[in-house]
Amino acid sequence: MFSLFSFFKKKNKFPKIKWKVKPKKVMKDYVALNWLEPELAKKFGIKKGEIWVREDWWKDPEKRKRLNVHEKVEINLRLRDKLPYEKAHEIANKFEHEALKHIRGRK
Helix, strand or coil: CCCCCHHHCCCCCCCCCEEEEECHHHHCCCCEEECCCHHHHHHHCCCCCEEEEEHHHHHCHHHHHHHHHHHHHHHHHHHHCCCCHHHHHHHHHHHHHHHHHHHCCCC
8 A cells, every 4th residue: 555655664776866957948837857757858858867957946945945855755656656647746746845834944
C-alpha cells in the first residue's frame, strides 16, 4: 500500500538530480520541468536526471525551497510508486504547501 512518507525511509537508486536554471523565454509558462514527461523532455531537450527551473523562481530562496520539495516528492512518487503525473503532482503540491508553512515559520 502506498504511504505518503514511505519514500523517506528507503534509499532509492534514482538518477542524481541536476538543476538547470533557464530564462522565462526558454521555459515559457512552466515553472519547472523534469525528464519524466517524455513529450516535454523531447520538446525542450531535457536529459535524464535534469530538472529545469525558471530563473525568476530560482532566484527567490522561498520558491527554490518549495520547488526542491515539490520536484523531489513528485519524482520519487513517479519512479518508485509508478504513480501517473497527475496523482504525483497533486500529492507533491500538498507536501509543498505544508513545507511552505514551515519555511515561513508557521505550524
